[in-house]
Amino acid sequence: MKNLPALIITFSIFGISFAQKSESELLENYDFYVEKNIEMGKWSTKYYLTNGLVSVQENYWKNELRSRKEFKYDKYGNVERETNTFDINEGQINDISNLKLEYDATLLVRKEFDFGMTEKYSDFNKLGKPKLIERMEEPDIKAWPYKELIEYDKNGNVIQSIEFGIYEDLNGKIINEKATTNYKYDDRNNLIEIHREYEPKREFPIPITGGPFLYEYEYFRYKYNKNGLWTKKYKTVNGKEYLVAKRKYK
Incomplete structure (x- = not known):
């Protein structure tokens, strides 16, 4: 069965921003910013901006361009098309992914991805943010998590996410899991604390393919x-603090 855990983690990055209040208003006067991911080595990403929204994303290893993507938004500021225009292994490409977005008035209630995944959003709060996300997939795709319950603060930041999913461990055993993550923010709506809990319990730290x-x-x-806008980001784990990212804005 096809497994897409990394994709499930990242496919909402440029869709609805549930995890943090949008920076788009602060970014409206900038053309681009570059973020160095110190935690992951020599990687950096350049984000080109249009009206505060990311229109192009370029990923670099050291100074070498490794991939490039373009994003098209609908009138509500949600991504409706993602185009891969360059890949280090293939050169210039034109790989288009369309997202089918369905609204109830101005509320996004359904999103369909080209690869067979569908997300349904419901139980909206007063800010118009969904408290329930349900994921459905084609038979050959294993989605995780398949259901997510979300709580928000008064600014629209996620303060708790409870994910329900099924995955296969290294021994081939099928595990039904509940993952609860609690978040705290500073007065600028940037994340300052994460607390994770799993049922059944898991040993920390947990390795993630392609991530920390x-x-x-x-x-x-x-x-x-x-x-x-933040220019340096520090992370503390087990009592030790270290610099994980830097940003420069132009």
């Missing part, structure tokens, strides 16, 4: 520029 380890508790702090 997940810890039970993670803490963050930031340095900001005069416009309120």
